[in-house]
Structures are given as structure tokens and as C-alpha cells.
Amino acid sequence: MKRYVSGIAALIIAISAVAFTLPAQNLNNVTFEYNPPGGTDYSQLSVENTSNWSVGAPSCSDDDDKACTLQVLSTETTNNGTELGSGVSITATLGTDPGDYYVSGGSNIFNIHNKD
Numbered sequence: 582m583k584r585y586v587s588g589i590a591a592l593i594i595a596i597s598a599v600a601f602t603l604p605a606q607n608l609n610n611v612t613f614e615y616n617p618p619g620g621t622d623y624s625q626l627s628v629e630n631t632s633n634w635s636v637g638a639p640s641c642s643d644d645d646d647k648a649c650t651l652q653v654l655s656t657e658t659t660n661n662g663t664e665l666g667s668g669v670s671i672t673a674t675l676g677t678d679p680g681d682y683y684v685s686g687g688s689n690i691f692n693i694h695n696k697d
Contacts, residue, residue, distance in 0.1 A: 609655040610652045610692070611654070611658055611662055612651070612692075613635060613636060613653065614634065614635060614637025614649065615634055615648040615650070616634065623676075623680065623682055624682060625675070627682075628671065629673050631664075631665040631669055634671075636662070638650075641695060646696065646697040647683055647697070648673065648683050648695060648696075649695050649696040650692075650694045651692065651693045653689055653690055653691075668688065669687065669689045670689075672685050
């Protein structure tokens with residue numbers, strides 16, 4: 582009987598360890614592209630509105646004139662990675678053209694690319 586007790590205890594410990602092991606997270610970078618309302622709205626409010634950003638590909642000139650793309654970790658997205666999550670905020674700064682803003686920073690974003 583004593584030899585069964587140690588075997589059962591080892592089995593319980595092994596099952597407990599597996600049950601409380603967190604699955605590995607897949608931390609991919611997701612690129613979002615700015616979609617200006619009306620096709621031309623690069624105002625500060627529009628650029629900072631996360632609902633005006635959708636999954637896209639980086640294709641910008643890196644000039645600081647207008648918002649273009651940014652990246653976030655997949656954990657900072659919602660709706661199966663197609664929308665920016667609530668932890669993402671965008672800071673926009675006035676570019677060289679009046680009324681056109683570009684992304685200058687924010688929270689939980691990186692690889693910012695703007696265009697002219």
C-alpha cells in the first residue's frame with residue numbers, strides 16, 4: 582500500500598503542474614494602416630481615433646507629414662487581430678501642411694511610418 586501512495590502523489594503533482602502551466606503566447610507584430618475618413622481627413626481627432634485604423638501593409642515614405650502605418654503586438658488587438666485594442670492610444674502632431682497630422686507617439690505602438 583505504501584508504494585502506491587508515493588506513485589499516486591507523484592501522479593497528482595504531475596497533473597497539477599500541467600494544469601497550471603500557461604500556454605505560450607504568440608506575440609506577432611500586426612501592422613495597421615490609417616484610413617482617413619472621406620479619403621482626405623488627416624485631422625488630429627481622426628488620426629488619434631483608433632477606429633480609423635485597419636490591418637494593412639507598410640508602404641510609407643517615412644516623412645512627417647501625414648499618418649500612414651504603425652505596428653502593435655498581437656496582444657494589443659481585438660476582433661481576431663483586425664482592430665486596435667483599448668490599450669492602444671495614438672498621439673498626432675501637426676505636419677508641414679495645414680490640417681494634416683502624423684503619428685508622433687502613443688502607447689503600445691511602435692514602428693511608426695508616416696508619409697508625405
